[in-house]
Amino acid sequence: MSCDTHAAAMGDRIRPEAATHVEASALEAIDSSSNPAPPTNGKRKAETELDRDTDERPASGAGAEGEDGVAVQAEGDTNPEGAVKPMSKNELKRLRKQQAYKEFKEDRKAKRKDRRHARQDRKRTEREVKIAEALAAGVDPKLALRPEGEPWRARPVPVAFILDCDFERYMRDPEIVSLSSQVVRSYAQNRKAKYQAHLLVSSWGGKMKTRFETVMQSTHKNWKGVSIVDEDFCEAAKKAHTIMTGPEGGELIDVLKPSQSEFEKSGSGVVRGDILDENTPASELEPEDIDQSIVYLSSESPYTLTRLESNVSYVIGGLVDRNREKGLCYKRAREHKVRTAKLPIGEYMAMQSRYVLTTNQVVEIMAQWLECGDWGEAFLNIIPKRKGGALKQQGGSQADTESLNGGVDEAEGFSMAIETAVGESDDKTEATQKADNPSVISARHEAS
Missing domain, CATH: 1.20.5 (Single alpha-helices involved in coiled-coils or other helix-helix interfaces)
Known part of the structure; x- marks a missing residue:
């Protein structure tokens, strides 16, 4: 009896110690998972942080395990029965990335x-x-020490660019972050351009507004020559029209003036800066009561821009959706009864494949056109060379087209890539067909 009593007493004393040891191991496992050791090279690499041997990885649906086999639990995450839900591998990876980002913040700052x-x-x-x-x-x-050339000065023109940011419900959080960066780049490009259009941001609110006011420390409040409105693009266009027709509207430069031939072709005295594509169905034609002072850019439009017009607002849909949504900008423009048009990329550029422009690239292209008055030069200067785009030339050879884009090496081998895709037997025929009929390039905007 005395031996059994002594053994039971020893067991009761050992159990709390064992429980304490297991609890300490679990806490150590959580701490090690949320505070990984930094890589030896000082860079945040997912391969170093996240790659583990197969034996150390938990099974699918199970929680991550510490050194003593104790499951790491997500704090406060419980199932309907009240039991703590294990942390998944993706949640653990996300936790490690966030912790590593915080740890190396000072290094990046330095x-x-x-x-x-x-x-x-x-x-x-x-x-x-x-x-x-x-x-x-x-x-x-x-x-x-004086800078060479003409000193920079602000030269506004009576043209408005409106960034329509009313598509937040179609975007994920990383895409909203990308759109925020594109808005900043649009302002920077328009600000330093030779001729500045009036830039407006409509439908201001939601997560992007919160990001500008918190993460970006409200730097947009120091922007010059930009109007940010809470209302939709139609209200922003009314404000833009008041500015353009007022004393601060800017100078009417030569590229904005219609030519004599355009006057003769119009007949009615109303000269537009776009043309209607052939074989357009009657259902796609503009209604009679359409607002002529607003042009919504959309690749689905049957109208193609030939030039920009004075006292007209050009609306660019602020949408980063990885091409999930189709025709949102065009549908929105039709509902509000405003003009639509697409950039003439297909008329000037031969592309390897379909290309989607970001919001800031559209702004840069139109700002470049205001300076040079040539769409081909504007596209060639803005569209990245790595995309394999080449400028079309009437009567020019394929070699001439490639040389304009930096040659085969710089443009990722435009014709060489086509030959690889179609085979050596009929490569020239297929290359000619692709050059004559390039893919439709969308003006919907995507992060690069």
């Missing part, structure tokens, strides 16, 4: 600081060299 200082040192050195050369030549250093 690297940005080092690059900024290096850039400042380089500019300082170049400035000192220019001053020394000017003094040696007996020239006033102030003249040597």
Whole structure:
């Protein structure tokens, strides 16, 4: 009896110690999973953080396990029965990524600081060299330090670009982040352009507005020459029309003036900057009571832009949907009875495949056209070379077309890629067909 009593007493004393050990192991496993050791190279790599041997990975549907086989549980995540739900592999990966991002935040900040200082040192050195050369030549250093060419000055024109941000319900959170970056790039490009259109952002609100006010620290409030409105694009267009026809509307540059031939072709005295595609069904024609002061850009439109018009607002749908939704911009324009049009990419560019433009790329292309008045040059300057686009030329050879786009090597081998796809026997025939009939390039916007 005394032995049994002593053994029972020892067992009661050991059980709390064992439970404490298991609990400590579980906490250690959670801490190690949420605070992974940084990689040796100092970079945040998913392969280093997440790759594990097959034996260490939990089975599908099971929670992650610590060193002592204790399942890691998601805090506060319970099933209807009240039991704690195990953390999935994807949740654990996401937790590790977030923790690694926080850990290396200071490292990224230090690297940005080092690059900024290096850039400042380089500019300082170049400035000192220019001053020394000017003094040696007996020239006033102030003249040597003046920037070459005409000094920059704001030159607004009576054209408006409206970014319609009323598509948030069709986008996921990462796509809203991408759209926010595109809006910032659109402002930066239009701001530094030779001729500045009036930029407006409509349907301001939701998650993107919250992101601008929190993560981006309300930097948009310091933007110049931009109007941000809570209403839809129609109300934004009314505000834009008031600005364009007012004293601050800007100068009417030559590219915005219709030519004499356009006046003669119009007959009615109303000169539009678009043309109707052939074989357009009657159902796609514009109604009589359409608003002529607004043009909604959409690849589904039967009208193709030939030039931009003065005192007209061009609406760009702020949509990043990875091409899931079809015809949203065109349908929205038809419902509001406004004009529609598409950029003439197919008339000027031969592409390897269908290409989708981002919001800021559309703004950059139209800003570039305001400067040069040539759609081909605008497309060639803005569309990335790696996409394999080449400028079409009337009567030009394939070699001439390739050379305009930087050659086969720089443009990812436009004709070479076509030959690989169709075979060596009839490669030239297929290449000619693709050049004459390029894929329709959507003006719906996607992150690059």
